[in-house]
Amino acid sequence: MFLTKPHKAVTKKMKEIPEDALTILRKGFFAYLGTTEPECDPHLTAMFYLWDDESKTVYMISTRKSRKVLNIRNNTKVCVTIDERDPKSPAGNCGVMIQGRAQLIEMQVADVIVMVNFLDKYMNFLGPGYPMGNRIAIQVRPRKISYWMGANFYQWKNR
Template sequence: MMAKLLDLTQERDAHIDQRLREDKIGWLNTVRPDGRPHAVAVWFLWDGETILIFSRPVNQKVRNIKQNPHVLLAIDNTHNGSDPITIEGTAELLAPDTIQVTIPLYLEKYAERIKAIGFTPEKMAAEYSQPIRITPVRAS
């Protein structure tokens, strides 16, 4: 679990934790069945131990995770590459009724963006109904 990986008394680990909580966009990297990489921008929620992402059930990342759960999430909000964070982990496809986009922490983080793309939380939950939980194994 990431909680054991990050020692929040250490400056770099505390910085990684803060970025995971505050950054809005990450690049989720999965592996296609033929071995080619697939990268897509995602919204994500960090709870201190795992990362939660929501997807449309038919998207390529979901198909990729079904056959290979090893993923990498990369974030960099600096626009110049001076502070990238990478998280390697194992992804799990949760049952759609387990958790939804309408959870308070997710809405708090993304309410403005959901509205900006013309969605309501309910519409977002209906379309992005596949929850993906990533359990990190390495952070850098």
């Protein structure tokens, strides 16, 4: 058996979010939200999400007393990862990792258009009559976005 060293990953800093990254953000269904517990333990949760092109923001919805919401109340720094996995080859994997700050928004004051778009995207999964009133919106504004396609990496920073 012979092992070869993989080629070195290329890292490029970008002024704008790469279009390939935006494509993943627009069409993906699941995001992984990483928060930190008060004892500094990590907490990772798979969630439905919506990317809003206008505000360059990720939105998610959760119950008010969930662990992730409690963690955000204590520490607003979060990480969100959205990826696509190639079942035939890891070299075909791609994804976006967003580092930023989360803001909790009461459903009564959340952007109506964004919430309607969220429900439209997931209606087939959530079903009619999804109880939005007892939930809270999580808005993540990116500070830094990393994007990868195979072994190629790119970064965008919000200045």
